[in-house]
Amino acid sequence: MHYLVGDNMHVQSISRKDLNSIQSRKNMDKELQVILSLFKGKRKLLHYYLAGFIDGEGSFSVAIIKHPMQKFGWMINPCFQVYQHQKHREILEVCKYVFGTGSIYRKSGIHPVLNFSIDSRRNIIEKVIPFFDSIPLITKQETYKKFREIVMMMEKKEHLTKEGFKKIVCIAYTMNQQGKGRKHPMEYILSNMS
């Protein structure tokens, strides 16, 4: 058992696991500072670097999930993500620092892969879109444009109209390998709108 003394001298017991977690957090902060120092005075270059990295390891996706409480019975979830093996968490910390938002968590499954994710529509509009509007992507430009179009349509509440909803579903199904790997065929969604 270890003790942590706070500013107000309140003594709190913390476990070995918590202690490891604090240590690991400290090391990661240090690692992030080292990386940022490599790009000191080169903010724009860091952003281009990160855009290139994301062009390889990132994804712009729009999930469409059955949800009885949502309009038409389906929830539309745009999400920006970056994946990386857990041994290189530092690059995801750089993403979090640059975008000023987002969560890092372990992906489910057997592979030790971490996921940096921004899925709040507000943050996508305020942080993700301005970033990729200012830096061209090479391999993912087309997918990004579709993602952007859907998010902006939702911002204008077009997904709450039947026509807008259908248009979003159609665009979403042309992204990322034409709907391959999705749970439902597009026709199923369009013919099961409540």
Added chain:
Amino acid sequence: MHYLVGDNMHVQSISRKDLNSIQSRKNMDKELQVILSLFKGKRKLLHYYLAGFIDGEGSFSVAIIKHPMQKFGWMINPCFQVYQHQKHREILEVCKYVFGTGSIYRKSGIHPVLNFSIDSRRNIIEKVIPFFDSIPLITKQETYKKFREIVMMMEKKEHLTKEGFKKIVCIAYTMNQQGKGRKHPMEYILSNMS
């Protein structure tokens, strides 16, 4: 059958396959020009972008291959590569343009993956090393440093001494998942030097 008339009016027959290949080459050149125009006047930003992309999708490797004609019976092959699905060949063409050298070819195997590769030691020294010496990598910095060290040792012909050869093998086996996926264990190489 189609005919291509050259400058000297020499008429040469070309097949449908050749014609498709010329067309596809022309389209790719056009696509490359479009990408380069996005980065017009931003050469440094393009280089950082590409470095970020390579940090995700590239590799620095040193193969050690049995070869009876080589000193100690083993050939040391440093190679810089970038992988991409064949539908995004354009990013590999950007690599080829920026490095001013390298080959793009289809990887063996069932997956439609292309490989951009620079394996000539001269080109690695003159094109690859100056590029990555001027731009910091985030996830692959450690691997790049080892790769660089081996290439520079070879440049000084240290691989032709027993001690230098052994040192190179030891460094190579600490790269890219500590020799995982290699054909021979490190000990096998070190104890089978001719």
